[in-house]
């Protein structure tokens with residue numbers, strides 16, 4: 092297909108008429124579709140419905156003989172740490188803490204405690220620094236950025252490459268002692284799907300940071316969330332940091348929100364022995380102990396690493412066709428344009444680079460056609476995409492037939508916006 096920029100004026104006018112007509116026809120169907128957030132679909136939650144009957148009346152004694160119904164057990168059950176530590180966090184059980192139901196809350200606590208008290212190696216609390224900052228690979232996870240905004244942490248964007256964050260940029264910026272942390276979603280990154288290369292992980296662990304208490308906020312949210320038969324692996328960050336002589340550099344986070352139940356899963360923290368001691372000292376002021384029955388419920392249900400893998404395979408069977416539906420629609424309508432989209436091998440999102448100055452227009456066109464999209468700019472610090480080009484598509488929640496319809500509509504909106512943009516370029520005074 093000829094690129095839009097190479098079309099004759101007459102052909103461009105014809106493409107516009109065609110795309111506009113297709114959009115109007117789609118709009119006339121009066122659909123209502125939601126592709127805004129990476130929520131699991133009801134069928135995915137149903138996969139864990141057997142868990143709701145567990146551990147069952149009378150089953151409340153843990154492997155070490157604790158009563159899971161009672162207070163205590165701040166670090167979490169040994170059997171839960173043994174099951175999830177290696178699989179989700181790349182950490183031995185003794186370096187894992189099982190928290191409540193949301194890893195975002197664990198990240199929030201780590202930021203608040205760092206701001207108020209500092210972390211191991213801090214000279215003073217982060218809030219006492221002149222202007223603490225975080226490196227933010229972009230596009231990234233909007234809720235990470237919202238935490239920085241909430242607590243007045245400056246955000247320094249770092250471009251993503253197919254290997255992970257651009258390490259030349261990272262290594263230059265991290266030399267500034269004001270840079271205290273960095274957000275990382277190292278596997279199947281939210282939203283663009285990159286898997287950090289071994290070399291990127293090694294450089295992050297080994298780079299010279301200006302701040303003695305610099306932390307990687309290593310959010311391994313999609314550790315086992317594969318969309319293809321290939322189960323990509325990344326190096327265990329705690330090991331690599333230790334080998335690089337920076338054993339305390341990483342705070343590692345994960346949860347079972349997108350494994351079992353998004354509102355009733357387990358969240359985890361992992362770190363060096365020093366970081367785990369720091370975390371537990373703070374957490375012990377906040378709670379007398381976590382919900383150990385939920386931990387037992389998870390262990391009884393998933394049983395072992397093979398059980399976890401089998402469960403994630405059933406998740407993949409539900410999710411992969413939705414992702415294929417999105418990429419098929421984009422390919423059908425947008426091949427030959429300058430639009431670029433990700434082909435994720437895991438995680439929950441497809442990201443689109445729709446061309447400079449088009450993302451807001453596309454979100455508005457989609458809204459007009461009954462499709463809810465994540466607001467343009469949401470995946471950038473402070474909600475501002477300087478190129479107004481990035482879209483995040485979240486196909487997990489709607490049914491497969493709804494995803495097919497929505498993907499068709501979104502592709503039409505992107506195409507129409509691309510043609511409008513080309514017409515505007517040609518109409519502008521030269």
Ligand code: PMP
Nearest residue numbers: 193194195232276281312346348
């Ligand atoms: N991190 C990332 C990268 C995510 O995409 C999400 C959920 N969409 C979360 C964290 C939130 O996880 P939790 O449910 O454990 O708070």
